[in-house]
Every structure is written in C-alpha cells, then in structure tokens.
Amino acid sequence: MSFDLNALLRDNIRNLVPYSSARDEFKGEASVFLDANENAFGSPLPHDYNRYPDPLQHQVKHKLSKIKGVPSENMFLGNGSDEAIDILYRAFCTPKLDNVIIVPPTYGMYEVSANINDVQVRKVNLTPDFQLDLDGIADALDMHTKIIFICSPNNPTGNSINPLDIETLLLNFKGIVVVDEAYINYSKQKSFTYSLPEFPNLVVLQTLSKAWGLAALRLGLAFASKEIIAVFNKIKPPYNINQATQDLVLEALDNYSIVNEWIKETIQEREALVTQLANLSxxxxxxxxxxxxxxxxxxxxxxxxxxxxxxxxxxxxxxKVALCEGCLRITVGTKNENEKLLAEIQSFYKSK
Known part of the structure; x- marks a missing residue:
C-alpha cells in the first residue's frame, strides 16, 4: 500500500507558511543579539533566561538520539506527549469531517483532544484479553478515517499490544498509526521506533514523565519520518520547549544509569505487589x-x-471504564509506599 502524506494533510496545513522566529532565520555564531527584542541586561535569576530558547532543541535531541537510537531529524519534542497528540489532529483531521479510531480502554487524551478539535471519535473496544479487534477496526474505517491511536503498553490495563497486529494496521491502513509508548521502559517488548524505516505512516510517542521521573518538566517525544516531523515543526509554537526544561533535561540525560536502576526496582516492586494482592481473596x-x-x-x-x-x-x-468494571489502577510505588497500601487494603476488607 502506497502512503501519500500530502493527501492526508489538511489543505490549510499543506499550504501553511510557518512563523519564522529570529532564531530560525539566523545560523551561526554571534555575540550581540539585537534581533528579538529581548531584555539585554539579563534576568532576575541565578541563570540568565533572557534569551529565547533553541526552537528546535538541537542539543537535547542530539543527546536523546544517542539514548533512543533514533536520528534527531526523526524526532519532535513537545510540551508533554499531549502537544504531539494535539498537533496530529490539527495536521491531519478536518473538523466536522474526518474521524479517528481509538481502542478503549485507553488513554483519555486521545478523545479529549478530538473533542477540542471537533473531530469524530470512533471507538472499537479491545477484546476481553485487551488486544486489538482487527475486524472491528476494519469495519469502523472509512475514507475520512485519518488516525488510529494505540497505547502499548496500554493505559489503564498495563499489557502490551500484540506487535503483529499493529504491523497489520500499518501495512493496510492508508492513514497515520500512532503507537503511544509512554510505558515502554518497563516492558520487554521492543519499541516501534526500530520500525520507523519500514513504515512511513508510523508515529511513535514516548515521554520523560514516567521512567525518567521528569513529569514536572513536561517533555514528550514523537518519532516519525522526516516528512511527518517537518509537519510537526511547521505547526508547533516557535518556542514550545522553554530553556529551563532544556537545561534540566540535558543534565538528567547524563544520569541514565540511575534511571535504569529505578526501572529494575520498579519491576521488582511490581511483581512483589502483584504477589501480595493475589493472596487476597x-x-x-x-x-x-x-x-x-x-x-x-x-x-x-x-x-x-x-x-x-x-x-x-x-x-x-x-x-466505570469500558472493560475495566470493578477495577482500580494502582501505580507501583516505593517499597514502603506499597507496604502501606497493602496494609490499608487488608484493613479495609477485614473491617467489612
């Protein structure tokens, strides 16, 4: 199946002339900046934040590229993954005309962002074992379906989606397939970032909010073809990632060994928590x-x-979520937090 990116884009986005900031227009080194109407005297902080940040976050992308194994040119950084989700709607979905498919139970922002952008959502529930209903998705598709959103590992169920089913969609759907991998660091499943060269219609979302422990900095990642990334950069605000976030992320990315230890400990605590919960009648x-x-x-x-x-x-x-009736979603905490949780659960049931 041939993939035509231009045919998918909204007309106004295809013809859009993006805002060109002062930093976009200037290339090279300089010592005197009198182009962007900044405060030349500095800022009232220990570090100077009087200059606008790098609009394309080159340093952060360069360091992330080494960690993720994805070229910088295939990377978009957003104000959380939510910015990338919103841009996907604005790039590909004409309000009141186009539609997207989501597979409940799943991450709620796919639907919220659709509603904000006035785009129809078609829901095809996962199967009872929380896998894709490929026949149901095929029945829901029409000529105005632009995006299919898949969360893997899935939120709120926690399981990974069968990668062969995702590949089936990528091979047979002419629109964009989004694989949201916010929790991929905790999974043994291979990231779909390694499949980017094979599938021009693939967009992979990741985040630094979970395993990297940087939720307060709001940095989301989108990986896709150079052509799709160019569309993202065309739409985004000129300086969507502030300098403080860029500085702190650069510092954090040097400490990946700590993050790897946290991931191992989280998985150990997850298994211990599951074992203890399973013992409760x-x-x-x-x-x-x-x-x-x-x-x-x-x-x-x-x-x-x-x-x-x-x-x-x-x-x-x-x-009250589809297929999650009677369920609580419990984040894996520290050992002490998990022990306190278990003690309170046991106390609750004993008191009944």
Whole structure:
C-alpha cells in the first residue's frame, strides 16, 4: 500500500507558511543579539533566561538520539506527549469531517483532544484479553478515517499490544498509526521506533514523565519520518520547549544509569505487589502488566478507593471504564509506599 502524506494533510496545513522566529532565520555564531527584542541586561535569576530558547532543541535531541537510537531529524519534542497528540489532529483531521479510531480502554487524551478539535471519535473496544479487534477496526474505517491511536503498553490495563497486529494496521491502513509508548521502559517488548524505516505512516510517542521521573518538566517525544516531523515543526509554537526544561533535561540525560536502576526496582516492586494482592481473596483478577502500574479487579472498588483516600493514599478508580468494571489502577510505588497500601487494603476488607 502506497502512503501519500500530502493527501492526508489538511489543505490549510499543506499550504501553511510557518512563523519564522529570529532564531530560525539566523545560523551561526554571534555575540550581540539585537534581533528579538529581548531584555539585554539579563534576568532576575541565578541563570540568565533572557534569551529565547533553541526552537528546535538541537542539543537535547542530539543527546536523546544517542539514548533512543533514533536520528534527531526523526524526532519532535513537545510540551508533554499531549502537544504531539494535539498537533496530529490539527495536521491531519478536518473538523466536522474526518474521524479517528481509538481502542478503549485507553488513554483519555486521545478523545479529549478530538473533542477540542471537533473531530469524530470512533471507538472499537479491545477484546476481553485487551488486544486489538482487527475486524472491528476494519469495519469502523472509512475514507475520512485519518488516525488510529494505540497505547502499548496500554493505559489503564498495563499489557502490551500484540506487535503483529499493529504491523497489520500499518501495512493496510492508508492513514497515520500512532503507537503511544509512554510505558515502554518497563516492558520487554521492543519499541516501534526500530520500525520507523519500514513504515512511513508510523508515529511513535514516548515521554520523560514516567521512567525518567521528569513529569514536572513536561517533555514528550514523537518519532516519525522526516516528512511527518517537518509537519510537526511547521505547526508547533516557535518556542514550545522553554530553556529551563532544556537545561534540566540535558543534565538528567547524563544520569541514565540511575534511571535504569529505578526501572529494575520498579519491576521488582511490581511483581512483589502483584504477589501480595493475589493472596487476597477479595482480588478477582490482576491484568499482567508491562508498565509501572497494575489493573486490579476486586470487591467494592469504590469503597476501597474512598477508604484509601481517607488514609491519604491515592489510586485511580477505573471501575466505570469500558472493560475495566470493578477495577482500580494502582501505580507501583516505593517499597514502603506499597507496604502501606497493602496494609490499608487488608484493613479495609477485614473491617467489612
């Protein structure tokens, strides 16, 4: 199947002349900057933030490229993955005309962003074992379907999606297939970033908010063909990643050995938490997880949720989400946090 990026783009985006910032126009070295109407005297902070940041974050991308094994030219950095999701809608989906497919239960921002952009959402629920319903997706497609969103490992279920099923979509769907890998660091499954050369319609999302522990900095990653990345850069605000975030991320990326240790410890704690939860008679099912959380089906989930809140322990009630009836989503914490959680769960059920 041939993939035609230009045919997918909205007309206004295809013809868009992007804003050209002062830093975009200037190439090379300089010592006097009188081009962007900045405050030449500095900023009232220990570090000077009076100059606009690199609009394309070259230093951060260069360092990320070595870690991720993806060329910088195939990389977009956004204000969280949510910015990349929003740009996908603005690039490819004409409001009130086009549609996208999501596969519940899944990450909620795909639908929220669709609603913000006035784009129809078609829902094809995952199968009972939380895998893609390929026949259902095929039935939902039409000539106005532009994007299919897949979260793997999936949120809120934690399991990885069968990669062969994702490849089937990539090979047979003429639109964009988005594989959201926010939790890939906790999974044994190979990242789809390695498949970018094979599939021109593939967009892979990742984040530094989870395993890297940088949620407060709001840095999301999108990997795709050079042509799709050029579309992202055409649409994004001129300086979408601030200098403070860029500086801190550059520092953090030097400490990947610490992150690797945290990943190992999280996986160990995840398995210990699952073992302890499975020993409770009130726990009906725990979905095998490749993420830093577990989806647990248990008795009286709302009552347990409220009891935990009263003890200052916050989990996520997913009991009203499709296919997650009776479930809480529990993030894997530190050993002490997990022990406190388990003690409160046991106390709740004993008191009933």
């Amino acid at each position: 009130q726990v009906e099912h725990i979905t095998p997880s490749d993420a830093n959380f577990v989806l647990v089906k248990l008795e009286d989930p709302r009552g347990l949720y409220d009891a935990l809140v009263n003890q200052g322990i916050i989990v996520r009630d997913r009991s």
